Amino acid sequence: MRATVFHAPGDVRVETVPDAAIAAPTDAVVRVEYACVCGSDLWFYRGVNVWEPGWRTGHEFLGVVDSVGAEVTTVRPGDRVIAPFSFSDGACEFCAKGVQTSCVNGGFWGGESNDGGQGEAVRVPFADGTLVVVPEAVSNDPALLRAAVPLTDVMSTGHHAAVSAGVRRGGTVAVVGDGAVGLCGVLAAARLGAERIFALGHHDDRLAIAKAFGATDLVTARGDEAVAAVLDATRGGADAVLECVGAQSSMDLAIGVARPGGRVGFVGVPAQVGSVDIRRMFSNNIGLHGGVAPARAYLPELLADVAAGRLDPSPVLDLTVDLDGVPAGYAAMDGRTATKVLVDLTR
Amino acid sequence: MRATVFHAPGDVRVETVPDAAIAAPTDAVVRVEYACVCGSDLWFYRGVNVWEPGWRTGHEFLGVVDSVGAEVTTVRPGDRVIAPFSFSDGACEFCAKGVQTSCVNGGFWGGESNDGGQGEAVRVPFADGTLVVVPEAVSNDPALLRAAVPLTDVMSTGHHAAVSAGVRRGGTVAVVGDGAVGLCGVLAAARLGAERIFALGHHDDRLAIAKAFGATDLVTARGDEAVAAVLDATRGGADAVLECVGAQSSMDLAIGVARPGGRVGFVGVPAQVGSVDIRRMFSNNIGLHGGVAPARAYLPELLADVAAGRLDPSPVLDLTVDLDGVPAGYAAMDGRTATKVLVDLTR
Numbered sequence: 001m002r003a004t005v006f007h008a009p010g011d012v013r014v015e016t017v018p019d020a021a022i023a024a025p026t027d028a029v030v031r032v033e034y035a036c037v038c039g040s041d042l043w044f045y046r047g048v049n050v051w052e053p054g055w056r057t058g059h060e061f062l063g064v065v066d067s068v069g070a071e072v073t074t075v076r077p078g079d080r081v082i083a084p085f086s087f088s089d090g091a092c093e094f095c096a097k098g099v100q101t102s103c104v105n106g107g108f109w110g111g112e113s114n115d116g117g118q119g120e121a122v123r124v125p126f127a128d129g130t131l132v133v134v135p136e137a138v139s140n141d142p143a144l145l146r147a148a149v150p151l152t153d154v155m156s157t158g159h160h161a162a163v164s165a166g167v168r169r170g171g172t173v174a175v176v177g178d179g180a181v182g183l184c185g186v187l188a189a190a191r192l193g194a195e196r197i198f199a200l201g202h203h204d205d206r207l208a209i210a211k212a213f214g215a216t217d218l219v220t221a222r223g224d225e226a227v228a229a230v231l232d233a234t235r236g237g238a239d240a241v242l243e244c245v246g247a248q249s250s251m252d253l254a255i256g257v258a259r260p261g262g263r264v265g266f267v268g269v270p271a272q273v274g275s276v277d278i279r280r281m282f283s284n285n286i287g288l289h290g291g292v293a294p295a296r297a298y299l300p301e302l303l304a305d306v307a308a309g310r311l312d313p314s315p316v317l318d319l320t321v322d323l324d325g326v327p328a329g330y331a332a333m334d335g336r337t338a339t340k341v342l343v344d345l346t347r
Numbered sequence: 348m349r350a351t352v353f354h355a356p357g358d359v360r361v362e363t364v365p366d367a368a369i370a371a372p373t374d375a376v377v378r379v380e381y382a383c384v385c386g387s388d389l390w391f392y393r394g395v396n397v398w399e400p401g402w403r404t405g406h407e408f409l410g411v412v413d414s415v416g417a418e419v420t421t422v423r424p425g426d427r428v429i430a431p432f433s434f435s436d437g438a439c440e441f442c443a444k445g446v447q448t449s450c451v452n453g454g455f456w457g458g459e460s461n462d463g464g465q466g467e468a469v470r471v472p473f474a475d476g477t478l479v480v481v482p483e484a485v486s487n488d489p490a491l492l493r494a495a496v497p498l499t500d501v502m503s504t505g506h507h508a509a510v511s512a513g514v515r516r517g518g519t520v521a522v523v524g525d526g527a528v529g530l531c532g533v534l535a536a537a538r539l540g541a542e543r544i545f546a547l548g549h550h551d552d553r554l555a556i557a558k559a560f561g562a563t564d565l566v567t568a569r570g571d572e573a574v575a576a577v578l579d580a581t582r583g584g585a586d587a588v589l590e591c592v593g594a595q596s597s598m599d600l601a602i603g604v605a606r607p608g609g610r611v612g613f614v615g616v617p618a619q620v621g622s623v624d625i626r627r628m629f630s631n632n633i634g635l636h637g638g639v640a641p642a643r644a645y646l647p648e649l650l651a652d653v654a655a656g657r658l659d660p661s662p663v664l665d666l667t668v669d670l671d672g673v674p675a676g677y678a679a680m681d682g683r684t685a686t687k688v689l690v691d692l693t694r
Contacts, residue, residue, distance in 0.1 A: 094607055094608060097608050098608075099607055099608035099632050101630075101632065102607035102608060102631055102632065164634075251625075260441055260446055260449035261441060261444050261445075261446035261449060263636075266629070269629065270625045270626060270629050273625050274622065275621065275622045275623075276622075276623055276625060278598075278613075278617045278620050278623060279617060281635070281638060282613070282616065282617050282637075282638040282639060283448075283638065283639060284449055284638065285446050285448065285449065285637065285638035285639065285641070286638070287511075287634060287635065287636035287637070288628070288634065288635045288636070289610075289632075289634035289635075289636070290629070290632065290634075291628060291629040291630065291631065291632035291633070292629060292630060292632065294632070
């Protein structure tokens, strides 16, 4: 089969690799229809995370089950399924608690040992614990199917930020970052009933999406000026703040605009966060919750809303490529000419 | 009247100061019967926090109302009352939310502008929002009255750590620190129904109190060795961790022993915390919650348990002095010959 392979920073290629195949009775093989390129893929693409040549890429995919192992019971060949960006056994303490990203037998797609999402097929370990069947209503409607794809990662991650920040109906929310996750965070906050949503970012086109997703206030200032703008407008800060970047400046901003007694939900991979303002957190009882999103926990709930036509994060997918176009997709994400790339393998 | 006054690091004195007096119609004056010396008083006593000569000391007191302003409705002269370690108006958004330490009109005892607890009397701003009447059953029983005194700060703070860490019935808890707050954290965790409680500290006498308060496992190792001990014994960490010190090593330890999906409740003044392990928090969805304890929010609930004979943190009070003995009390706390000093002004 063909799949995307990392060669060096700035160099990913679509190549022939061994076919995905059942290796354990709990496996399934999924033929990929849609995949994505993720902002977090840029960490290895830019050489910030050190990867080895030959590692496989992509952790977001939706497709059709091709074959299953003998012990798989919840999905069958022919089912259209969606995968979260990590696999999990569905049986351990952490899966039961909804922290599937900490599954004792779990792991992440791609890298050295696993198939990646940016290829023709994926061997899925623990298919029962990992995959979710896409509802018929979604499966039969191309627009809804496209709306479902971001649930593999960015929409679930934005939702995790909102849940971790304790977004409540009628509350005031600030979302730091206008990347795909930040935009999905705005959408998640609106879905949870937030009344006022500040979107903080620096890209007019992305902030326009934020507005369409429910942001009531757009803040393009940086640093102290941005903090002052939100503190002024809210008379003391936002009840819930979503940190969707993972940089030092964004973490400082997030804690800086949180209201006393409020919470910051952080989901930006903190690759470049050296410290948090623990004194401000202490004096004001500001909590910091979140982390890598247990997308598997949220998929059923979010899929139901997609099926009902109530949730559509697909506007974040502003560039579509085919499998051969994946390297160009990385370049577009790296150059910020695309917010998020959809890889359409059905074309 | 006589009260304790800061002169210089290592030098507090009991002196004659202006009598406490009603200054606003919402004030009360409380004649102090019992006060304490707090571990956090050592920050200025040791010169870590820079204080000015002449500032008044002490933020924990219980006593009898002497007089009230015209607008005070909930306490009357003669009532025995307990104060939390901060005052609050009881009327603002944050008081309503139970974050009285962020009250828009609130403040802390002592310092430049307010009476301190370590004196004969205290002018209490916002008496209705601040003071809580001690139940008759407690007021009439010297042992229960002594049990109530730590509710002014350390018991409420230990409880805040437990609540912030999300301690649940049947859960596993680790308490970092065997000072008065850590010991009260153990007691709070036991009260909330934790099944297994690890107490981490380095003082045999204090750990003996921890055991009496409900600790099931005592850990005297430090650093990585302590982390390994708790991770091993719990097969992956404690659901709830109480950080009751405020040092870099204690914060590292707290985050290090938290279970995936768990929470650290931090209440140690983070005067010496430079960083938190944000990557471990992210990978494992470990939350960090807490801060300066809104003792006022917890006093009614905790007092009711003292009245019922179900809660007695008084074993942390291992040295009693009279008002003239306050300087000696500071010296004992500073030299770690006392865990917590009770100042008995009734003698």
